[in-house]
Amino acid sequence: MSEIKKSHGGPLSSEEQVELVRCERIIRDNLQTFWDVGEALLCVRENRLYIETHRSFEAWCQEKWDIPRKSADRHIAAFKVKSNVPILNEAQAREMIGMNPEEQKEAWEMAEGIGGGDRVTARDLHEAADIIRKGLGEPDKYGIPSDELYLTMKASLTQCLMLFKRFENLENPWLNKAFVSNWLKNVRTAISDAKPERVCPKCKGSDANCQLCKGMGWLSKLMSDSAKRTHG
Numbered sequence: 001m002s003e004i005k006k007s008h009g010g011p012l013s014s015e016e017q018v019e020l021v022r023c024e025r026i027i028r029d030n031l032q033t034f035w036d037v038g039e040a041l042l043c044v045r046e047n048r049l050y051i052e053t054h055r056s057f058e059a060w061c062q063e064k065w066d067i068p069r070k071s072a073d074r075h076i077a078a079f080k081v082k083s084n085v086p087i088l089n090e091a092q093a094r095e096m097i098g099m100n101p102e103e104q105k106e107a108w109e110m111a112e113g114i115g116g117g118d119r120v121t122a123r124d125l126h127e128a129a130d131i132i133r134k135g136l137g138e139p140d141k142y143g144i145p146s147d148e149l150y151l152t153m154k155a156s157l158t159q160c161l162m163l164f165k166r167f168e169n170l171e172n173p174w175l176n177k178a179f180v181s182n183w184l185k186n187v188r189t190a191i192s193d194a195k196p197e198r199v200c201p202k203c204k205g206s207d208a209n210c211q212l213c214k215g216m217g218w219l220s221k222l223m224s225d226s227a228k229r230t231h232g
């Protein structure tokens, strides 16, 4: 293989194409191996197939494979997620471990809406899982207003975006699809950025004249992110 980096969009030589196909096959096969191992671990655990030689599943994992029980359980949990929703890899599975199958399906659909493209990423899933886990928002003990309304709005806008995706293949020259979809995304971002996030790190919520939090005592998501860089 040549060591020279291709500029984006440059054509591959036939030799490079062969190499790419070879590498992609290895990746695809090994990603599949991850799920196969998960299924095998689950089979041994569920059917107690370790019992002839080991006192427990944990001992079998540790002594035979040098895998801590926790890792084996996580591996199995990832496989179970994969059996429920069409995730691509372990990173995506990790975002959904701990959810019940219904929540996983809901998170997947929501992530499709959040991404807006044809591919769901672990980041989209993280965002969707966050909305589902937080549910309707508990009142906060540090005096931060409930973010229930913001999260519900965000989820609703995400649903709107998902619904709007159905227009994509619809023939209608009078519908400005880009405008509607960008508008929905921008509104969702504006609401998400304004969501109450944490107590003001500068005044700890106790200065009515605080410049950072405008006397509110708390920071929004966007403010909190930028304050992290300057105030910690």
Ligand SMILES: [Zn+2]
Binding pocket: 200, 201, 202, 203, 204, 205, 206, 207, 210, 211, 212, 213, 214, 215, 216, 217, 218
């Ligand atoms: Zn403040």
